[in-house]
Amino acid sequence: MTGLVSASHISGVDISWTCVGNNYYQVTLNLFRDCSGITMSSTQELDVTSDCGQSFSVTMNQVPGSGQEISQLCTSVLPQSDCNNGGYPGMEHYTYQATVFLFPPCDGWTLAWTDCCRNPSVNVPTSSVDDIYADVTVNTVTAPCNDSPVFTAQPIPFVCLGQPVNYSFGVYDPDGDSLAYTFIDARVGASNSMVYGAGFSGQVPVTGVTLDPFTGAVNFTPNLVGNYIVVVQVEEYDDNDQLIGTVMRDMQFTVINCTNTVPDLPPGIANLSGDATQTGPYSLELCLQDQFCLDLVFTDADPNDVLTLSSNVDLVLPGATFVQTGTNPATATICWTAVPGTSTLAAFSVEAEDNACPVTG
Incomplete structure (x- = not known):
């Protein structure tokens, strides 16, 4: 394995909140530390x-x-990561929490965090000496006691040079609110954007990248080894299409040279049964109380690779079931009955990970 990039400290961050009642909110800060950097403090x-x-x-x-x-x-190889004083790239997840009183009649609140320092990156040449900043906005009067969207996906993915990347942020909303996704500038403060290198911007953080504004699906084929800072903002809207909050994740994609071939995407939904109507390769339409079952079949061109499937479908679609059959090919069988309180547009993700060494695909 070649092309790994050394690190300074923080590789990613996101903030979320949960209403606990009477204008009190439990705020959660997730920090993702590169183990080759300095240690994390006990408070933020x-x-x-x-x-x-x-x-x-x-x-x-x-x-x-x-x-x-x-x-x-x-x-x-995991015991040999630099989290364990080894030589392979390691990452750790740290969580911080506090309960905050957001008192009326104020409606719009911004909860922000900043620290130093970021990892080096291809798309922001000065990133290793820049701060990293994240915030969320909460509307406590427009949407009383609302919970934020939550990120569930691997925050610091290692991807292969020259191979297609299909990534999902794995976001779900506990209240079933509608979500919209946009790329935004990485920042060092509330109003200070980072300076991107030639050919890059907050909206184009990786050459050729696309972002589905409704599902958050990210697609690109990397053409240069290194770290790439990517920042996504997720807006949540209520049933009246009012904006009631935003969250963001500042993260990095790390592009490396690979001998491994990553798993292939399924060509589409297979073996659909029940009441749902298929409207696209990966999309369905159904009504309340309708039910469906479907298969998604993943394969890997490396015949000896074993695939492990995982999904956030149980968080996005309450009561959904997820079962894996086989390992290569590996089939995900998902079943669900539509219940009230689910978003009118609900996007779930299924991840296939192989057992390649040293870095899985």
Whole structure:
């Protein structure tokens, strides 16, 4: 394996919130640390401002059990990551939480965090000396006691030079609100964007990248080894199409030279049964109380690779079932009965990971 890039500190961040009642919100900060960088502190500071002039800071404490290793390495190599003083690239996930009182009559609140420093990157030449910034916006009067969208996908994916990348942020909304996705500038502060290199921008963070604004699906074929900073913003809308909040994830894609061939996408839905109507290769339409079952069949051109499938479908579609059959090909069977409270446009993801070494695909 060649082309791995050294790191400074933080590789990714996102913030979410959950309403606990009476204008109190539990705020969660997720930080993703490159293990070749400096250690994480036990607390983080959250800056809170409102549209009616309020401003204060809250100390967030590290949640017990934080610092779990999430390195994209095969099982036999995992103990040799630089999280364990080895030589392979390692990543850890840290979680911080605090309860915040967002008092009326203020409606618009911004919860923000910043720290130093980022990893080096191809698309932002000065990133290794720049701060990393993230925020969310919460509308507590327009949408009382609303919960934010939540990211569930692998935040720091290693992808292969010259091979197509099909990535999902794995976002779901606990309240079933409608979601919309956009790429935005990486920032060092609330109003200070990073300076991108020639040919790159917040909206085009990787050459040839596309983002589906409704599902959050990301597609590109990388043509240069290195880290790429990518920032996505997710807007949530209520049933009246009012904007009621935003979240974002600042993350990196790491492009490496691979001898492995990544798993292939299914050509489309297979073995559909039930009441749903198929409207595209990967899309269905159905009504309340309708039910369906479908298969998604994943293959890998490396005949000895074993595929492991995972999905956030149980979070996106309450009550859905997910079963894997086989390993290469590997079939995901998903069944669901439509229940009230689900978003009118609900996008779930299914991930196929092989067991290639040292870096899985």
